[in-house]
Amino acid sequence: MAATDGSRPLRIAIVSPYDFAYPGGVTNHISGLSDELRQRGHDVTIVAPSSRPRDDIDADNLAVIGRPIPVPTAGSIARVTLSLTLGKRVKPLLERGNFDVVHLHEPMTPTLPLTFLRLADGPALVGTFHAYAERRRALGLSRPLLQRWVQRLDERIAVTEPAREFANRYFPGSYSIIPNGVDTQAFAQAAPFPMFRDGKLNILFQGRMEKRKGFPHMLRAYAHIRWQFPNCRLLVVGPGNMDRESARVIGERGLEDVHFIGYASNDDLPRYYRTADIFCSPALGNESMGIVLIQAMAAGRAVVASDIAGHRSVVAHEHNGLLADPRNEEVFASTLIRLLRDAELRNTIANTGSETVARYHWGVVTDEILQVYHSALERRSQRSGSGRDATAPTAELTAS
CATH class of the missing domain: 3.40.50.2000 (Glycogen Phosphorylase B;)
Incomplete structure (x- = not known):
């Protein structure tokens, strides 16, 4: 022994x-x-x-x-x-x-x-x-x-x-x-991609193209956002192929400025987080914690996430992130628009999130x-x- x-x-x-x-x-x-x-x-x-x-x-x-x-x-x-x-x-x-x-x-x-x-x-x-x-x-x-x-x-x-x-x-x-x-230092110190730092505010979705990750709900919310806040883009990072529902939403609503990056290497992934102004996770359930939220906080970015048990284990609403129901596309969109329009609130939530990550x-x-x-x-x-x-x-x- x-x-x-x-x-x-x-x-x-x-x-x-x-x-x-x-x-x-x-x-x-x-x-x-x-x-x-x-x-x-x-x-x-x-x-x-x-x-x-x-x-x-x-x-x-x-x-x-x-x-x-x-x-x-x-x-x-x-x-x-x-x-x-x-x-x-x-x-x-x-x-x-x-x-x-x-x-x-x-x-x-x-x-x-x-x-x-x-x-x-x-x-x-x-x-x-x-x-x-x-x-x-x-x-x-x-x-x-x-x-x-x-x-x-x-x-x-x-x-x-x-x-x-x-x-x-x-x-x-x-x-x-x-x-x-989480390698908190790697996410905190990564350099943003300069081609996306052109004055538009970037919303990042990072995750596999699976039903439970809620990407079609992200797109529906983004359609509302573009009407009220056109000076933004959506960056989509993660492996897998877009499903038919997501493709239909993009086509029906004529969505522009949706950039599909695909799989990102371990070196590039922190850079995409640092390129974003807001990180969004519209996952529908079956998430035990949502490591993507911690990665976003480590990168010093404000977080909007679905109000599910796994996310609540990381995010305290109105403290180190905002929680909302992605199935209600208007409410989810208004939560994101609130952060897009309020730079001070974005910074406050991002700074509080940066304090959260020490545990991880x-x-x-x-x-x-x-x-x-x-x-x-x-x-x-x-x-x-x-x-x-x-x-x-x-x-x-x-x-x-």
């Missing part, structure tokens, strides 16, 4: 169920956490499926296991591997890696994290729960089967209070709340995650010392 001395480097496996070649919140969080841990001297291996060859991905510590397929879920597309034969790859990796800690992100998502839960007997097991939804029928139906495996976790993390409430609904237990991290700095987040790692190591050591099977439920989890 590994020692729990906080001063010594750890051997850590960070496991993701999601396609590591496709951008997303969990993938970005894992990459940032891995970088920070390695800078502190820890030995980190990222394990994830990938739709692209290992050599095409900018992560020299990535072990690719499984080929992902797109699976519709909760208004989004989860790119996960559903192979039932991953154990043939996972077991040798566990033996070679001799890990102190296996950190599973979305540990109940098939099938890679569950395979690690089944086979990892020695390391301390930590699970981070990112997801939030009003309800998820499939998870409720599979709960009796998954309960056996979730009880193997030595420690659990939820990225926000809504994520904790969602996970606790299906898997009651104790959760530490530790948010996703990678140094702070990593300190807290390392505390959880060492707590998990201590718990695992106590289980082994008592002679109790590490796969058995603890009294605490059984009682909960």
